[in-house]
Amino acid sequence: MWKPDRQVKKPIYEQIADHLEQRISYGEFPPGSLLPSERKLAEQLGVNRSTVILAFAELRAMGIIESRTGSGTRVSTSKWEATPKHTPNWSRYAEGGSFLPNLPFMRKIRESLAQQPSLIDMASGELAADLAPIDEITALMGEHRYTSYLGYDNPQGYTPLREALVSHLERQRGIRTTESSILITSGSQQSLYLITQCLLSPGDAVAIEDPSYCYSLPLFQSAGLRLFRLPVDQYGARSEDIRSLYKKHRIKMVFLNPNFQNPTGSVPTAERRNQLLAAASELGLPIVEDDPFSLTAYENSPPPPLKSMDPLGSILYIGSFSKIAASGLRIGWMVAPNAIVERLADARQQMDFGLSVIPQQVAAQFLNSAYFDPHLNRLRMQLQFKRDLLIEALRKELPGLITFSVPQGGLHLWCKLVPEVHDGKLLDEAIRKGIVFVPGSVYGSESGYVRFTFARARAEEIAPGVAKFAEALRSLLNTAQ
Amino acid sequence: MWKPDRQVKKPIYEQIADHLEQRISYGEFPPGSLLPSERKLAEQLGVNRSTVILAFAELRAMGIIESRTGSGTRVSTSKWEATPKHTPNWSRYAEGGSFLPNLPFMRKIRESLAQQPSLIDMASGELAADLAPIDEITALMGEHRYTSYLGYDNPQGYTPLREALVSHLERQRGIRTTESSILITSGSQQSLYLITQCLLSPGDAVAIEDPSYCYSLPLFQSAGLRLFRLPVDQYGARSEDIRSLYKKHRIKMVFLNPNFQNPTGSVPTAERRNQLLAAASELGLPIVEDDPFSLTAYENSPPPPLKSMDPLGSILYIGSFSKIAASGLRIGWMVAPNAIVERLADARQQMDFGLSVIPQQVAAQFLNSAYFDPHLNRLRMQLQFKRDLLIEALRKELPGLITFSVPQGGLHLWCKLVPEVHDGKLLDEAIRKGIVFVPGSVYGSESGYVRFTFARARAEEIAPGVAKFAEALRSLLNTAQ
Numbered sequence: 001m002w003k004p005d006r007q008v009k010k011p012i013y014e015q016i017a018d019h020l021e022q023r024i025s026y027g028e029f030p031p032g033s034l035l036p037s038e039r040k041l042a043e044q045l046g047v048n049r050s051t052v053i054l055a056f057a058e059l060r061a062m063g064i065i066e067s068r069t070g071s072g073t074r075v076s077t078s079k080w081e082a083t084p085k086h087t088p089n090w091s092r093y094a095e096g097g098s099f100l101p102n103l104p105f106m107r108k109i110r111e112s113l114a115q116q117p118s119l120i121d122m123a124s125g126e127l128a129a130d131l132a133p134i135d136e137i138t139a140l141m142g143e144h145r146y147t148s149y150l151g152y153d154n155p156q157g158y159t160p161l162r163e164a165l166v167s168h169l170e171r172q173r174g175i176r177t178t179e180s181s182i183l184i185t186s187g188s189q190q191s192l193y194l195i196t197q198c199l200l201s202p203g204d205a206v207a208i209e210d211p212s213y214c215y216s217l218p219l220f221q222s223a224g225l226r227l228f229r230l231p232v233d234q235y236g237a238r239s240e241d242i243r244s245l246y247k248k249h250r251i252k253m254v255f256l257n258p259n260f261q262n263p264t265g266s267v268p269t270a271e272r273r274n275q276l277l278a279a280a281s282e283l284g285l286p287i288v289e290d291d292p293f294s295l296t297a298y299e300n301s302p303p304p305p306l307k308s309m310d311p312l313g314s315i316l317y318i319g320s321f322s323k324i325a326a327s328g329l330r331i332g333w334m335v336a337p338n339a340i341v342e343r344l345a346d347a348r349q350q351m352d353f354g355l356s357v358i359p360q361q362v363a364a365q366f367l368n369s370a371y372f373d374p375h376l377n378r379l380r381m382q383l384q385f386k387r388d389l390l391i392e393a394l395r396k397e398l399p400g401l402i403t404f405s406v407p408q409g410g411l412h413l414w415c416k417l418v419p420e421v422h423d424g425k426l427l428d429e430a431i432r433k434g435i436v437f438v439p440g441s442v443y444g445s446e447s448g449y450v451r452f453t454f455a456r457a458r459a460e461e462i463a464p465g466v467a468k469f470a471e472a473l474r475s476l477l478n479t480a481q
Numbered sequence: 482m483w484k485p486d487r488q489v490k491k492p493i494y495e496q497i498a499d500h501l502e503q504r505i506s507y508g509e510f511p512p513g514s515l516l517p518s519e520r521k522l523a524e525q526l527g528v529n530r531s532t533v534i535l536a537f538a539e540l541r542a543m544g545i546i547e548s549r550t551g552s553g554t555r556v557s558t559s560k561w562e563a564t565p566k567h568t569p570n571w572s573r574y575a576e577g578g579s580f581l582p583n584l585p586f587m588r589k590i591r592e593s594l595a596q597q598p599s600l601i602d603m604a605s606g607e608l609a610a611d612l613a614p615i616d617e618i619t620a621l622m623g624e625h626r627y628t629s630y631l632g633y634d635n636p637q638g639y640t641p642l643r644e645a646l647v648s649h650l651e652r653q654r655g656i657r658t659t660e661s662s663i664l665i666t667s668g669s670q671q672s673l674y675l676i677t678q679c680l681l682s683p684g685d686a687v688a689i690e691d692p693s694y695c696y697s698l699p700l701f702q703s704a705g706l707r708l709f710r711l712p713v714d715q716y717g718a719r720s721e722d723i724r725s726l727y728k729k730h731r732i733k734m735v736f737l738n739p740n741f742q743n744p745t746g747s748v749p750t751a752e753r754r755n756q757l758l759a760a761a762s763e764l765g766l767p768i769v770e771d772d773p774f775s776l777t778a779y780e781n782s783p784p785p786p787l788k789s790m791d792p793l794g795s796i797l798y799i800g801s802f803s804k805i806a807a808s809g810l811r812i813g814w815m816v817a818p819n820a821i822v823e824r825l826a827d828a829r830q831q832m833d834f835g836l837s838v839i840p841q842q843v844a845a846q847f848l849n850s851a852y853f854d855p856h857l858n859r860l861r862m863q864l865q866f867k868r869d870l871l872i873e874a875l876r877k878e879l880p881g882l883i884t885f886s887v888p889q890g891g892l893h894l895w896c897k898l899v900p901e902v903h904d905g906k907l908l909d910e911a912i913r914k915g916i917v918f919v920p921g922s923v924y925g926s927e928s929g930y931v932r933f934t935f936a937r938a939r940a941e942e943i944a945p946g947v948a949k950f951a952e953a954l955r956s957l958l959n960t961a962q
Binding site for chain 1: 482483503504506507508509510511512514515567568569570571572574575577578579580581582583588591595605607608610613615618622623630631632633634635636640657658659660661662666667668670671674678679680681682685698699700703733762763764765766767791792793794795796807808809810811812818819820821824827828830831832833834835836837838839840843
């Protein structure tokens with residue numbers, strides 16, 4: 001990313017004006033297009049807004065840009081040519097297609113993190129660098145040479161990885177399958193995208209837990225699905241609710257994250273599991289089971305997936321390395337009836353022609369290596385340790401102001417705020433104080449909830465992060481009084 | 482992939498029956514679902530069809546499967562339960578969504594290659610293992626340790642790779658841009674998918690070269706676009722045709738592969754390029770320029786892309802490593818106006834949450850390394866050598882039966898067959914003789930054309946491949962007489 005050079009003599013604002021003029025001449029900002037706002041540019045370039053104002057004034061004087069009150073700053077159309085020429089109406093193209101933009105809260109969190117590296121990150125649902133098996137992956141990549149053919153891969157994914165998953169799934173998750181019924185994806189997100197785009201049609205009704213991370217993903221709405229809610233209690237979703245939604249709305253599919261549910265942390269009892277499976281098979285209703293967190297179970301053995309009790313093939317099972325190894329690997333998988341795996345593999349070929357072989361090789365080696373089990377054990381201990389740090393800090397900083405149940409696995413803590421506060425205002429204030437979290441409303445719940453991720457921040461950041469959050473909350477409460 | 486074990490005592494057909502029973506009990510073939518045909522299973526398992534017939538008979542005797550004439554073999558529904566249970570109607574789900582399946586010819590080619598490893602591959606549009614920089618990549622992966630953080634990446638892609646591309650594009654392609662206007666994709670396929678899904682709406686009219694590899698990609702039809710044809714002559718598509726399609730059908734976008742067009746190998750003259758750009762800017766019409774082959778120019782310097790003459794930002798430029806390094810890396814890029822890059826990056830996050838960092842690191846190191854230019858030089862020489870082998874063999878084996886123009890770059894030779902033959906019959910016969918090519922009709926042309934790829938097969942396979950093709954063609958001609 002270009003930044004002005006403070007060592008050279010040329011004034012910063014002139015450097016910025018030159019840089020923008022260059023990018024305009026490259027076609028990055030075509031005639032008529034909107035430039036980023038003064039505030040956004042100032043943040044990106046790490047300068048005062050007044051410096052950007054000066055740069056814009058320079059470009060305006062040269063006739064390169066035009067500002068109109070209320071409609072921002074645009075590249076001028078007159079400057080460019082004697083003969084009338086047109087550029088595509090890019091803003092109209094950008095509004096085309098059926099893809100909804102990401103949620104504003106999620107964009108704000110992402111942008112704040114990009115612009116303010118000192119922010120304590122209790123929002124991103126991923127592991128900290130020191131929890132990921134970076135050393136192990138580095139070692140494996142050094143041990144194994146990548147001399148194999150780097151051509152287009154099998155549409156279902158790299159065969160040795162699917163074979164490694166067959167034994168991993170049997171050993172660690174009690175799921176018996178063969179490599180023909182496994183599809184390697186780039187993670188749960190791609191699995192869900194394929195399912196919603198290729199197996200369902202616009203207008204179809206589906207059931208989703210409430211609250212659920214699914215509401216943070218616009219892909220359900222982008223696919224034109226009608227979403228109905230399955231309230232989550234201490235043990236997750238209930239089969240009675242599935243039956244009644246089926247009766248009322250003829251739901252076509254159910255999306256569950258049974259074990260250490262995101263965001264609530266709930267885990268079903270054995271009885272609840274049987275009831276869910278019975279409902280699915282009696283109604284002929286497929287359940288998509290997303291299972292990214294089970295292997296993080298801190299103390300007890302990981303809860304079994306529904307898929308381990310599914311001889312009838314009603315479950316589309318989704319797993320991933322993102323929450324137990326490294327999200328940057330971008331390796332996930334789906335276990336599903338043969339016909340579905342083949343259909344989705346064919347559709348995925350059309351979208352991206354499959355995944356890179358390299359991370360698939362790394363993932364296969366990691367699964368087969370002696371590093372895997374010790375890594376998981378270390379991860380579990382560390383996550384439990386960080387969970388405890390978070391809980392201790394919350395109890396100390398916000399006694400009486402926050403309630404939660406203590407999760408036995410996963411990366412998140414789901415909290416209810418006792419006082420009433422505005423979701424968006426609390427997030428803004430927290431970012432000002434130096435911490436990000438995810439407002440509960442992102443997960444479809446009513447406001448007044450907060451999701452803290454304790455996996456991403458460093459252990460020593462957790463107590464200070466909670467202190468900053470407490471400051472933000474108190475300052476809002478004081479203003480309100 | 483499971484195969485029967487010929488060393489053990491148990492008869493092969495019983496092993497197959499046991500294996501299928503197991504997979505049925507895992508839910509891979511739910512009650513009521515269709516099993517693969519006897520012929521397909523026999524091919525997959527490398528046994529005679531009669532062995533599969535015996536295995537099916539065994540399973541039928543046990544009540545596990547049922548066959549009905551004309552509707553194939555299904556897993557029986559009665560066997561499984563006393564109480565009435567249902568499994569999802571998976572075949573109906575598999576027919577849902579807007580995704581069209583891949584073309585039958587493409588599926589046949591893919592399946593033949595998977596099942597018959599001795600086939601000479603003159604169909605797959607990719608490099609042979611000995612043309613890919615495997616040693617260089619292995620060396621780079623050994624030199625650089627992957628100690629960096631493996632978290633979710635910047636939505637536009639790994640920043641050091643975008644920076645490396647900025648200088649690569651300027652030096653090798655004459656394109657000036659900054660990393661903010663580059664989106665890393667998993668290849669041209671994903672770039673095209675993002676453009677068609679996110680910038681266009683169902684019903685929109687677009688112009689595509691005729692013939693074009695685009696017709697082999699169902700993604701245009703899956704997006705509900707109306708396709709109009711731009712005939713390709715020796716110098717590619719013509720601006721007059723773009724203007725007239727715009728007038729008649731209000732086309733919203735033009736898809737071109739100007740340099741060493743796939744499949745024809747055409748390259749525009751300087752005048753033709755200027756006319757295309759003038760048409761785009763006068764009509765305010767965006768051109769998607771796919772440029773995967775330019776750097777393979779065998780003898781002359783690579784032809785310039787339209788994007789190098791595009792200060793108005795009318796061109797969405799697509800590039801990739803697939804045809805100049807290794808398709809298995811799955812690394813491509815798009816250069817586009819800022820607003821478009823941001824929109825597509827946001828949409829891509831929803832589809833797959835971005836690409837793995839690992840191949841992006843490899844790609845960045847390769848671009849920045851001293852290996853890159855020598856690799857390209859070697860690749861050019863080798864491709865020219867293989868092109869010459871192919872041409873020599875065609876002239877020797879099929880004098881008077883085939884015509885073509887000699888391409889100066891790229892991976893393909895586009896041939897017209899002088900005698901009239903049926904596309905599908907020729908492909909079937911060629912596969913029987915031991916060679917695959919792509920029938921011209923896949924690229925939207927009338928029948929009677931053939932695309933040979935000379936990059937994928939080993940040099941010593943090319944002459945025998947052409948001999949087999951000639952046998953297939955002659956045997957069809959003899960039958961017809």
